[in-house]
Amino acid sequence: MLGLALKCESVFNTVKLESNSYQGLLVAINPEVAEDYRIVEAMKDMITEASQVLFTATHKRAYFGHVTILVPKTWTNGIYNSSHEESYNLADVLVASPNPMYGDNPYTLQYGQCGDPGSYIHFTPNYLTDDTFVNDYGPRGKTFVHEWAHLRWGVFDEAPTEGTDPFYWDNSQQIQATRCPTGLDGINVFYTSDNPVTYRTCQSSRNGLPEEGCVFVPYESQNVNVSLLSHQYIEQCYNLKCFKLMIFLLKVIEFCDDANQTLPTTSNNNAHNTEAPNEQNRLCGMRSVWSVMRSSVDFNGTNFPNDGISDVTPTFTVARARTFEKFVLVLDVSGSMNGDKIISMKKAASLFVTQFLPNGTKVGIVKFEYTATILQNLVVVDNNRDQLANVISNLVANGGTCIGCGILDGITVLGSDGEPAAGGNLIVLTDGEENQSPMVIDIRDEVLNTEVVVNSIFFGVSTANQDLQDLCDDTQGVWFFNDDMDSGALIQTFKQLSNLNDGDVYNEKFQIYGQSFSVPANEIVNGSVYVDSSIGNNTVFTFSYSSYDSPHVLLYSPSGSTFCSMVPPVDCAAYASVDTQFKTITFQVPGTAEHELKH
Template identity: 35%
Template sequence: MDGRWKKARWRWRTPAVMVAVSLWAWVGVLGETRARLVDNGYEGVVVGVSQAVEDEHGAELVEALKHTLTEASRRLFVATDRRAYFRTVTIVVPREWTKVNLTHHEGSENFEDSDIKVDEMNPVYRHQPYTQQNLGCGAPGQHIHLTPTYLLNDSAARGWGSRGKVLLQEWAKYRWGVFDELGYAEDPAFPLFYISHRRNRPSLCSDREVTGRLIDKLHLSACRMLPSGEPDANCRFIPYPHQTATSSLLSDLAIRSKEVKHFCGTEGRPHNSAAPTKHNFHCRGRSAWDVILSHSDFEDGANPPSDHFENPTFRVVQQADATYALVLDYSGSMNNHYRVHKLRRIARRWLLYEVATGSYVSIINFNKNARLVRSLTRVTDKASRKLLANSIETKADGGTSIGSGLYVAARQVLRDSANPVILLITDGEENENPRIDHVLFDVVKSGARVVTVAFGEEADLQLEKVARSTGGKTFTVIDIDEGQMLEDAFVGALTFQPPQPDTPITIFETVYKDGGREASSTFHVDFTVGRNLTLRLETGAQVSSSSPRLTNPQITSAPVLIGPDGTVYRNARFDPDSSTWLLVVPLAEAGLWQWKVGLSGERSTSVRVRIVSLQRDPSVQPITTKAWISHGAKDVNATVDRVVIFAKVMQGNSPVVNADVRAFITPPHEHEPTQVYTLRDNGQGADITAGDGVYSHYMTHFTSPGRYIVRAQVTDGGTAVIHSGTSQPVRRRRREVEEKGEEEEEEQDMDEDYIHTILGVPERCCGSVIPVPRDSTPTGNFQRTYSGGSLKVTNVPETDVLAPSRVRDLSVALVGVGWGRGSLPIHASVRIRWTAPGDDLDSGIVSGYELRMSTDVRNLEEENFIVNSSSSSSSSSSSSYNNNNSMTGWSVVDLSGLPVEVEGGTHLLLNVSLTLNSHKTYFALRAWDDVGSVSEVSNLAPLYLDPARVRTSTGGMGAWVVVVVVVVVLCLLVVVAMLCLARRRTRTAAQKLI
């Protein structure tokens, strides 16, 4: 076969293939993971071991993973009522490992895309297993994180419970989008305790009462109660050793029972929607089982209960070198805007400098037919790189058959290849058979991941479907781009190659095209990078309109780098093969640097600069960033879909917090200005957890249908620090307990060793906020850039359809009270806090709020919390009507005159005076925008009063009132005494005169 598509082959394939394509395309949209549930068995589950993990105990680690996954599979089968188990699992170990028996020498799976990652500890979580969850209820997580210490050290794992059960819990979060059903120490949103029927109860979900004691964790004594009746920050719930509860698995750490095998909400296991847990908040009180059954794994009766179960089979592999097929559009439209010349320039640079040694590369050109230009060639040296680079052409004509190029890549070039990747670059809409739909089954079956690049505004709308169905990526290049966007796409394809010992980090990028005699700017080199600092200055290869050939721009002096101490680094060399100037500094000093180049001043001249570096010291992890979009390659209907932009900033596995992170969005049409969003790591709006190093923001501005390009820029902002982890307090030995802690009705023995075992486990992380330790290390000045790919939007709203986002951190605290003869009602001063949402989700300024208070949480539930259209932030209405038109027990807090209309993300703190009619009052609020769209109801903020404790501590008045009264009385007594003494002296003196 000569590499050309034979049209006759297609005629007999159409009906069967179209059915298969539908199946595979459906599989591709299940989630970010490639794992799928087929006949009750999960297939394609991938466990990746980081190259940072040494292979000294590699064989033992692999066996531990097999044992843990086998146990988790059995528990999964029980917990899902015989609906699911793990059937096939691939364990990907580092390429450097030599002490592990491989079942297959090479695999296409990679660490970055693993469902379960085994890596060095995150100092925030330490050795606690956790799932990175960045989206809301029902949405998949990014990955599960396990440490080698957790898997191999029994003492480190014992505190978290059975490894198989723990992995099942994390799989539920990762796959089905449920959350923990327990409290977190000192967390403002998800506390350890809540008050129900005037009793302190642990925050959890169980089908039967969980009994235990409240114990001070520092002194092993009775818990101290606050004036409100709540336990103080040192109080912990210690469950008795013997429990009868069988749910919930998501509360298992709080219950501590081997009998816990099910989720809340399964038959006969009621869900506790009243507990202030992370799951209840994000899933609006729905049970975990309800959320799980709504997932596509089980939706509409999929994978019903079955008696068939089998232990998982394991593949142990090392990731293979990538096998690339460059599928390049050479149709006539590629001549427009000199696209084909830009393609040649960037593709050559990628082949000469970027693609990893050991990779295989082939080149396929297509117009109305496909042609194999270069068969698979292994990249071994400069000669092989140059051979491939010289195969990139510039002659383009004819029609467009994208399917022909994909078919040759999938069926001829990449057949039976390990780790196949297709890089598809096209600018046109298909007008020749075969088309994408005709060959998609073959592409998916080949196992290739497809990275698609839409060149210009008219690129085919099926490109995202190809990437989505194959687990690939999508990029877009606009015609006024000078090469940065296209290079981003080529670099994006490199993520599918095995991890390299030294990965270049982009610390600065810019394009200069303003004319003038000189181009220059500054950039920072931080303490984690600086080795082989490289300036890549693209000459902005210009194309003459009269003669379409490459010409060099007018560079009058070679580029230079100027170090912080003023040292000038010259010796830049020009590479004619890639039209690029290169200047390398072997070890760059940390500080502020400058690049500079002399230009001719011609207005057509442009310069693109990219500064990359390797990490400074192999023992010090570099600061890195990654950016992505919540919907990935999925089509977006902006009238209903909520798109989130993410950026993750880390030093190794340590979060970098308080950084300045911005997303720059290039709209579909060239004349439209760039949009800028400030991403936040504050646990509000689009962000799930504050302080975890993941920054986010809703994308709220859509000008027209088309492809939007996302790019992130990160700087220190003068405040960024590297999270050093949380330290555990030193616990003292038991002292004599003068009074018992609060106990449940059932009494059991609880010896000191048992208590120390429970309290010896590190505090569970993480709830709504991860506090930043004071000893965290400042990053100093740094900057990073990263491409987040592109997003295809099919529909945009014609009107304002975005309501304010939900407030998540409403809190109410008692400041002072005045007692009416020691009984209710109470006149109180309270402090109310929350973070302002925006007019559109987390952007802009809301038009108003309605803050309600009630003694019954049902009055503040979503269906009963209807904001009156005449409401305003100054509303002081005190009643409403329920569905039966009878009066309900809630009132509106008067916020008139208070500064509540502020920019989204602003922290609000208000002091108000209230009359409280109960010992327990709940607060909730909604915001509305300028067209009357309302947010979801906020979290419930409880305010507890214990009259006996408050009166005891204040004598019926605030402490300061008592002090003032005592002082005034003493002063009066002194004054009276002095007056009496003075009067006596006066009488005595008068008598002497007489």
């Protein structure tokens, strides 16, 4: 029987627009980026410039207040503050190596629909430190605001992008370039050479539109100042091609809006172009960028234009990522957990401490029923994994359910190493509603003040504890539903929760294969796992079973070596670790696993 593991992530964002000022913006530099403080200074300069651009573009409704820049823990040459709740996976802006799809181009990862916030903005070190990129994208501050609009308000490009048409017939049967607004005048040209720059007049294609490869270039004199989602790069013309065309353009400093709005600079020339076949029209139902922005939590009945603000310069904190992560297991041992539930929980939690957590991580253990009990204060995970598993193996189910007690003791454990609890992770597993005080709702404010992250596993229940679910959302945690019929699904949930998500892919553990199946008595099941050359260090094969007797598992490497779970009538290169209590079979493959190791 297959189980269900459902992961639900919060769309909660720590960035808040309060009194016209964005607070809580987090920028994180990927661990693979070599230490270079120029990146930090360039980021500060870009956001400082962007703050003034944003204040102008939103008609004095928003600017950037406080920003935290998180540098990798491997950066040691500068003077950095200590990080607390900040972590790479929670960052709004990432600085990392080029994405093969985008190269050094700035981009925002957007999965949602119109109005839905994006995941993050991506910049590369090259973009930030090489000023030649300004030639293509214009001032970095305007580029940042362009990407911020994607991230924060869920709007889309108004200029032609891949998959959209650069030209179209309008309702008056006139040829138009895809842009916003239509008041942005220009010429259509076909570049024939970059060095030296030469061009010719575009020819018509079969459908009467300009030929493929034709581009729209704005004229020198303009009567518009929009749109940052269409031509944000227009400040003055840096590009050599523009100089050859003698284009020196009015600054583009605002967003397109509906013609009937009363914003100060909105006119028919600046009005939204509803006919252009661009992403904004396609995904937002012909709505203007400002129409979407006005319906956001930032501007819907709040943060009105403020003429009293004169200084929009952001402040910055530069912090270094923690050298370790902290986890506390907060485990439900109430009476309803008796039987298969507590066996499955102990199996998954034991694998969490024995296999999933990287060395150097700190972990603690708390149990709760009528009250809570601290079983293990924070210790560094190293050669003590079996001792930690023994603590879990001794758990017995009985009593009521005091989730609030467990959370409070978990916070105490997070601070038991003498460091702040802030930024530490609680993993709360429960199978039912709380029936003992303090309730989760009663301790909510106290938990939020500690700045810890609460993650939850709702095990074998059809309805979550809403207060606990909300607490996860409010602390940027995640919550899972797990069907209690499949212990394998619960194991995978703990595996996901063990991922540090610090951007360090070289030290991250990845699951490359997983399957659940039934094996009839006296039958054999064969399978294979492909391990390519990019992975294979410290490879672990884990089999969990539910039968009374342990199955016999054989692994065969491509070179012919055999790994066994018990002594068979064949020569074995190594033997598995068999845990009959938790019903797991674990193979630790020494060194680097050979490709296509089979079972």
